[in-house]
Every structure is written in C-alpha cells, then in structure tokens.
Amino acid sequence: MNFATDDMLPSARDRFERMYSILRTRICLLDYPPGTRLSEEALAAEFGTSRTPLRRVLVRLEGEGLVQSVHGVGTFVTDADFTELEQTYQLRMELTELLGILGPKPPDPALWERLEALSAEVHALADTPDARRFGELNMEFVLTFHRISGNVPLRDICDRLFFQTARIWLKSMAAARIDVAAEVRIFADEIDECLRALAIGDVRSAALIQRTHISMSFVRMRQVW
Amino acid sequence: MNFATDDMLPSARDRFERMYSILRTRICLLDYPPGTRLSEEALAAEFGTSRTPLRRVLVRLEGEGLVQSVHGVGTFVTDADFTELEQTYQLRMELTELLGILGPKPPDPALWERLEALSAEVHALADTPDARRFGELNMEFVLTFHRISGNVPLRDICDRLFFQTARIWLKSMAAARIDVAAEVRIFADEIDECLRALAIGDVRSAALIQRTHISMSFVRMRQVW
DNA sequence: ACTCGTCTTGTTGTGCACAACATGGCATGG
DNA sequence: CCATGCCATGTTGTGCACAACAAGACGAGT
Numbered sequence: 001m002n003f004a005t006d007d008m009l010p011s012a013r014d015r016f017e018r019m020y021s022i023l024r025t026r027i028c029l030l031d032y033p034p035g036t037r038l039s040e041e042a043l044a045a046e047f048g049t050s051r052t053p054l055r056r057v058l059v060r061l062e063g064e065g066l067v068q069s070v071h072g073v074g075t076f077v078t079d080a081d082f083t084e085l086e087q088t089y090q091l092r093m094e095l096t097e098l099l100g101i102l103g104p105k106p107p108d109p110a111l112w113e114r115l116e117a118l119s120a121e122v123h124a125l126a127d128t129p130d131a132r133r134f135g136e137l138n139m140e141f142v143l144t145f146h147r148i149s150g151n152v153p154l155r156d157i158c159d160r161l162f163f164q165t166a167r168i169w170l171k172s173m174a175a176a177r178i179d180v181a182a183e184v185r186i187f188a189d190e191i192d193e194c195l196r197a198l199a200i201g202d203v204r205s206a207a208l209i210q211r212t213h214i215s216m217s218f219v220r221m222r223q224v225w
Numbered sequence: 226m227n228f229a230t231d232d233m234l235p236s237a238r239d240r241f242e243r244m245y246s247i248l249r250t251r252i253c254l255l256d257y258p259p260g261t262r263l264s265e266e267a268l269a270a271e272f273g274t275s276r277t278p279l280r281r282v283l284v285r286l287e288g289e290g291l292v293q294s295v296h297g298v299g300t301f302v303t304d305a306d307f308t309e310l311e312q313t314y315q316l317r318m319e320l321t322e323l324l325g326i327l328g329p330k331p332p333d334p335a336l337w338e339r340l341e342a343l344s345a346e347v348h349a350l351a352d353t354p355d356a357r358r359f360g361e362l363n364m365e366f367v368l369t370f371h372r373i374s375g376n377v378p379l380r381d382i383c384d385r386l387f388f389q390t391a392r393i394w395l396k397s398m399a400a401a402r403i404d405v406a407a408e409v410r411i412f413a414d415e416i417d418e419c420l421r422a423l424a425i426g427d428v429r430s431a432a433l434i435q436r437t438h439i440s441m442s443f444v445r446m447r448q449v450w
Numbered sequence: 451a452c453t454c455g456t457c458t459t460g461t462t463g464t465g466c467a468c469a470a471c472a473t474g475g476c477a478t479g480g
Numbered sequence: 481c482c483a484t485g486c487c488a489t490g491t492t493g494t495g496c497a498c499a500a501c502a503a504g505a506c507g508a509g510t
Binding site for chain 3: 012049050051052053056070071072073
C-alpha cells in the first residue's frame with residue numbers, strides 16, 4: 001500500500017510552485033525593484049537547482065507580466081508607465097466591485113479568523129512602521145479578501161492584477177517618501193470598515209469599501225507624481 | 226550600418242510567439258479536443274526545433290490554463306467542469322460590458338473595415354455551414370471586438386477568458402449536434418446588431434449586445450446538457 | 451482465479467555544454 | 481580628437497543525453 005509520509009520529497013510541481021511564489025513575492029515587495037536584473041545562474045544556485053527548472057519559473061513570471069527576458073542581455077523586473085498603471089487600477093476597481101456580486105460567499109470561520117488576526121497585526125504595526133511589513137500584510141489581506149467571491153476565475157484575475165500593481169504602488173510610495181505611518185493608519189481603518197461590513201454579512205458593501213480604498217490610494221499616488 | 230532586410234531570420238521571440246499562437250488556435254478550434262495528449266517530441270519535430278523551446282510554449286499554455294503537464298504521463302489539453310465554465314461565462318459577461326465602459330474607443334477605420342469584411346464572410350458561410358470555419362470567424366470577431374476598449378489589461382483578460390471557453394463551447398456544440406447553420410444565422414445577426422450600434426458610435430450598446438449574446442449562447446449550451 | 455511484485459516502455463523533468471546575441475572596451479585609421 | 485570596426489565578455493536561447501516518474505504487461509506465488 002501507499003502510506004502518506006511526512007518526509008515526502010517535494011515533486012517537480014512543488015519545487016516549481018515554491019520558486020514561483022518566492023520570486024513573485026520578492027518582486028511585489030520590492031526586494032527586486034523594477035529594473036532589477038535577475039541572474040538565472042545565481043537564482044538557480046540559491047534554489048539548489050540548475051537553470052532549466054528556474055527558467056520555467058521565469059517563463060511563467062514573464063507570462064504574468066512581472067519580468068521580461070531579452071536574449072543576450074538579461075531578465076529584468078518590469079516597470080509600468082502611468083497610462084498602463086491607471087488602466088490597471090481602473091480595472092481593479094471594477095473587478096473588486098464584482099467580487100461582491102459574483103458568487104459572494106459568507107466568510108469562512110477560518111477566513112474570518114485570519115482577517116481578524118490581520119487586523120490586529122496591522123494595528124500593532126502602527127507603532128513601528130515598516131514599509132516592507134506593510135506591503136506584506138497588505139498583500140495577505142487583499143488575497144484573503146478576494147476569497148469572499150466563489151467565482152474562481154475572477155479571484156485569480158484579481159490576484160494577478162494585484163501582483164502587477166503592488167510593486168509600482170510600493171515603489172512610488174517609497175520614492176515620494178509618503179509617510180508610512182499614515183498609510184498604515186489608513187490601512188487599519190480600511191480593514192476595520194471591511195470587517196464591519198462582513199460581520200453583518202454585507203459582502204457587497206465590503207467590496208465597495210475595498211473599491212473606494214483602491215480608488216483613493218491611486219489618487220494619493222497620482223498627487224505625489 | 227544595419228539595414229533592415231526583408232529576409233530577416235525570425236528571432237527567438239518570433240518563433241515562440243508563432244508556436245504559441247498556432248497551438249492556442251488548434252486547441253481553441255478543437256483540432257486538439259479536450260483530453261488530447263500533445264507529444265512534445267512530435268510537435269518539436271513539426272516546428273523544426275528541439276523539445277526545449279517547445280516546452281517553453283507549453284509552460285505558457287499551462288499558465289493560461291489551456292493544457293496541463295503531468296510528469297511521466299504527458300501533456301493534455303484541459304477540459305472544464307460545468308461549475309467552472311459557468312463562472313467563466315458569468316465573468317465574461319461582466320467584463321464584456323466593461324469593454325464598453327472603460328476607455329471606449331471609436332472604431333478605427335481599419336478595424337471597421339475588418340468588422341465589415343467579417344460580417345460578409347459570416348453571411349457567406351450561412352450557405353455552406355462549417356463548424357471549424359464558424360469557430361474561426363467567431364474567434365476573429367470576438368478578438369477584434371475587444372479592441373473597442375482602450376483599456377489594454379481588460380482586453381488581454383477578455384482575450385484569455387475567450388480562449389478558455391471557446392473550445393468547450395465548440396465541443397458541446399459538436400457533441401449535442403446543434404444545428405451549425407442556425408448558429409451561423411444567429412452569429413450573423415449578432416454582428417449586424419453590433420455593427421449598427423458601432424456605426425452610430427454607441428459603443429456601450431454594442432458591448433451590451435455582445436453581453437446578451439454571450440448570455441444566450443450559454444443558456445442554449447446549458448439546455449442541451 | 452487472484453494478488454502482488456517486477457519489468458518494460460514511454461513520457462516529462464533536469465543538467466550541462468554550446469550557440470546566438472547584445473554590450474562595452476579598445477585599438478586603429480582618418 | 482573622433483569615428484569605426486573588432487573583439488572580449490557575459491547573458492539568454494537551444495540541443496541533447498539522461499534521470500525521475502507513471503502506467504500497463506507479465507508472470508510467479510498463493
């Protein structure tokens with residue numbers, strides 16, 4: 001028989017997902033700012049593999065628009081011009097609203113617990129502002145929030161669009177030296193508002209609250225440009 | 226100096242795009258029905274290359290959800306259960322409506338010409354119904370229609386979603402032995418309605434017309450299941 | 451007759467060596 | 481001094497051989 005063991009060797013798919021997830025996070029949280037060259041050889045060495053599996057990950061990341069490979073030159077983290085960013089933000093607003101309309105699900109107990117834990121962590125962060133930690137919590141909150149919709153394709157698309165805009169948002173925040181503490185406070189209020197709506201089962205309103213915050217964060221971003 | 230020549234050798238990117246586009250079309254038009262195994266070796270031989278570049282294409286196709294590779298077994302064209310298909314259709318309806326709202330562009334002269342040519346071809350097809358040609362024209366029309374929105378990310382997403390649903394739609398049409406001629410007539414009317422709206426610059430209405438046709442085609446599909 | 455283990459076969463995944471390519475430095479001729 | 485062509489260097493792209501893996505065939509043992 002086949003017994004499940006704890007020390008199962010990770011399959012090829014597991015290794016792929018792991019590398020993909022790690023690199024995506026690093027790009028979105030500005031560990032690799034836009035324009036950074038990603039060395040295939042160095043990354044392959046870091047993950048203890050050869051270039052071949054790593055290149056597979058890079059192909060996927062290129063498909064998602066996060067990196068771009070140029071023959072003979074290198075693989076670079078992409079940047080975005082303002083027009084493209086604005087269009088993506090507009091789209092994210094509409095799709096976020098759709099999250100509350102297409103197959104809205106009452107938040108799972110586990111989901112709810114995660115959201116409340118996130119709320120606590122963000123409030124704690126208000127005392128010791130840290131841009132990267134801020135980005136991390138924001139990412140987890142957004143991805144968790146997307147799960148209020150039962151529409152899987154919509155969720156996936158919202159995730160992708162978030163990954164595409166997150167780094168630009170964090171970058172311009174850092175470049176314009178926006179007060180991180182202020183953004184943390186705004187973020188904390190956003191979570192609380194959202195949780196209040198979800199607590200009474202008003203998923204539609206929660207989605208609209210999210211939409212307004214996406215809109216306002218974009219306007220704030222535009223003002224400092 | 227570097228002169229531009231007509232006999233430029235295709236770059237790696239060109240070769241990639243070519244193979245990707247061809248395979249995508251074959252999958253969407255049922256040349257490779259859902260469940261078909263794609264032989265890396267055979268395809269590499271067909272395109273006159275080795276497995277390595279071809280695998281890159283398959284990785285991209287897997288990212289788009291059109292195929293799925295299993296270690297030691299094969300690479301297969303994906304199928305979809307009804308729930309997933311329904312969700313994708315609902316999403317396509319909403320996004321198609323958005324096409325008329327986010328950055329609507331007055332149709333380009335070239336675009337307009339293409340649309341009218343398509344209309345003529347579809348009307349011509351009514352005499353000699355052919356399922357594959359029908360799928361081909363429908364694909365080109367949908368992709369062309371998506372260009373009425375200036376919102377590039379939205380266009381790309383609509384394209385992707387169409388590629389994901391097209392083969393399932395054609396497949397269930399073929400399986401249920403729906404009258405192709407009837408579908409062609411409906412499609413011809415759809416184009417004409419759409420063109421009438423676009424002719425007077427009412428992009429929003431053109432998008433809504435599209436939405437209603439997506440909705441109705443899904444209902445027709447559901448009825449034969 | 452049935453079960454289990456083993457072997458064979460065919461597939462995708464990986465590693466490595468080399469080709470194709472772009473870039474910057476450098477020498478050379480004007 | 482400058483322009484230009486060449487070359488060295490480092491990068492991604494490709495081809496090929498082999499490893500990892502899954503599924504079915506087959507036969508020995510019960």
